[in-house]
Amino acid sequence: MKNSNYFILSLYILLLINGCKSVVNKQIKKNSIVEEVETKTPPFEYRRSEPDSILLKRFLGHYKDIYNKDSTQLNYYSAEIFYEKDSIFKVINLYGEYVGAIYNPFAESHIAYRDNLYKEYISGETFRIDKVSPSKYLLYTDDYNRLSSNFHFYNVTFNNDSIVIEETTEHKNFIYNFIDKKKESMDNYLEDIKNSRKLAGNELYQLGIDSTKVEVNEKYYRSPDAFLSRENPYYYGSIYYRQKYGDETMKVLQFNHNDTIKEITLGIVGGDSDSYKMTSEFVNDSIFIQSLVNQETIVDTNDTMGYAFDSIVTKFKYNERFELDTISKDTFKYKKYQFKKYGVPAENHIYYSKPFKINNLECYWKTTLEIIFDDNKKPLKARDIIRKLVNSKTRKIILISKPDMIIGDKKSLFYSLSDDFKDFNFDGFLDFSIYNSTSSGASHAFYDNYIFNPKTRKFDYSKKLSGSEITVDNKLITITLYYNMGRSYHLEHIIRYDLKGKILFEEKFVEELFKEKNSEEYYYLKTYQKIKNNKIILRKTEKDKNLSR
Structure with missing residues (x-):
């Protein structure tokens, strides 16, 4: 009987322990469910097929309910979609202002990814996104206050159904995003100066120019152009014109970063009939290019006008302090003749490539083409395109290509066409092959092929290998x-x-x-x-x- 009671007692204790364990497990499971509910993304969903305008309207309508913002302190009035090309997510920039303050705006960046809008957001307006890896992106934001910008940078990492946002200090040259005019020319400089204010005295001093050393015929004008579209306390750029000796005008950028001043020439025009001009371009956030073109009249008759052009293109690498480091400097030459053919305006263009060496010969390409115009003076297609390979030392022609009718990028006329030189007959000398658009058809690509003759040191057209x-x-x-x-x-x-x-x-x-x-x-x-x-x-x-x- 005792053994029986002992067995029953043991069984009861075992059941009690398992029962408690079950209750504990259920409570843990219940708690975990509660925890999941608390961390679940908001009920607002971003639908990828939805037009941006509808998405913004729904977002503003649901915003206060999702984020529990105090409507007595904040006033939201606008939003916009921001994303880079082929981005896997979109940023909704939300704009507002603090209630009761005189123009005290703010912005917030909200992220929509995989059909969901997440609770995590960034203070400030996102104006640039860099892809770091397939799941990691760098967001550039401006957490501005009144008229001042405050730039911050955040790494956003996507993990399945969650995101992690971490502030960082590493970034690229984001000032490029705010450059108002990335391409500069001197086409309208006279009109700009007419609308500009002449600088003197204290304003010249602010530019770092000693007004006592300014010559009588030297004048300075404040350009009406703004350099940066977004003013901030860290970076400031101003543009001014300088006229010197009556025939040269320069457009100059003066850039101030942490009281360090840099000056960069954006454009120049000068000489008789504006015979030389400089244009410039900020290509991206690290490349800046200056192009100086010198023009000279070489023919001036009743029938023909001829001009020679020398272009010097200098490529620089620049940083957010606008310090320039020269990458390359190339010189390009071409000539242009204007005349009438059968009573219709026409032009002949002659392009000279950069010198290069082939089969131990210093050479350059001389390419001629004719352009005809319609009644509205719009250029039609080029015709009679002929390339001549010239020995730089002897000036003798060592290759003449068959005439063609179509040319692609004109920049190619300045280069060596090095990819078209190959050894076709395995004699140790490079030969030449070039596509002929005139002879080619819809189903057949026609190439003109030339074999180098080491005895004559010329390229001979090969009828056997061509076509x-x-x-x-x-x-x-x-x-x-x-x-x-x-x-x-x-x-x-x-x-x-x-x-x-x-x-x-x-x-x-x-x-x-x-x-x-x-x-x-x-x-x-x-x-x-x-x-x-x-x-x-x-x-x-x-x-x-x-x-x-």
Whole structure:
């Protein structure tokens, strides 16, 4: 009986322990559910298919309920969507002002990602987003107060259904985002000066210019252009014009950062009839380019006007303090002749490439093209484009290309076309291949190919290799010529060389489309030829009625 009672007591204790454990587990589970509910994202959802205007309207309508903001202290009046191209998320910049204060604005950045709007947000307006990794982004914000900007930077990391926001000090040159005019020219400088205020005395002193040393014919004007679209206490840029000796005007940027002043020339115009001009461009947040063009009249007759242009393009790397570091300096030359042809305005342009070395010869390209105009003086397509490769030392022409009708980017006319030089016959000298748009058709790409002759030190046009696309295989020591005339004709011509550039043998694979006699059926006639010493030593043909290609 005692044993029985002991067993019953043990069983009761065991059940009691398991029951308590179950209650504890249920409570833990319940607590975890409560915890999940507390951290769950707000009920407001961002729908990717929704137009931005509707999204903003819904956001402003739900905003106070989601974030429990005190409406007696804050007044929200606007919002806008901000995101970079191909961004996986959008930022909703919310704008407002503090109630009772005279113009005391604020902004907030809210993040919509994977159809959800998150509780975590950033104080300030987001104006730039940099992708750091597929799941990490750097947000640039301006937490402004009244008329002053306060820039901050945040790393935002996306983890499935959550985000982590951390402030950081690392960033790129964000001042680029606020540059009002990224391209500068001197086209309207006279009108700008007319609308500008002449500077003297204390204003010159503020620019760091000693007014006692300013010459009589030297004048300074404050430019009406603002350099930065957003004023702030850390960076300040002002622009002024300087006229000197009556025929030169400069547009100068003076940039102040932490009381360190830098000056950068944005534009210049001067000389007789504005014969030299400088333009400039802030290309991105690290590259600044100055382009100086000198113009000279070389022909002036009743029938023709001719001009020569020398362009010096200097590329700089710059930082947020606008310190310049020269990356490269290139000189480009071309000439332009204006005349009438058959009573219609026309122009001849001559471009000179930068010097380069090919097969130990110093060379440059001289490219000529003719441009005709319509009745409204708008240029039509160029025609009669001819490239000449000139030996820089002897001035002799060592290659003349076949005429073409279409040109792409004019900047290519200033370069060496180095990618078009390859050794086609494995003799150790580079040859030349160039696409001919005039000869090419919709189904066939036509290339003009030129072989270098080491005896004459010139490039000779190769009729045998031209008219096709050419591929070089340095491992097999072969070139492959491919001809395609639509569905009706295909030719693959393989030429095998030895290590000294001598042809060992050739192979041709031809497919021609024919129609059966007295039938509506078609077939391909496939022909194989092996050629040695210009003689066919093997020939095979076969019919192929499988027309699927």
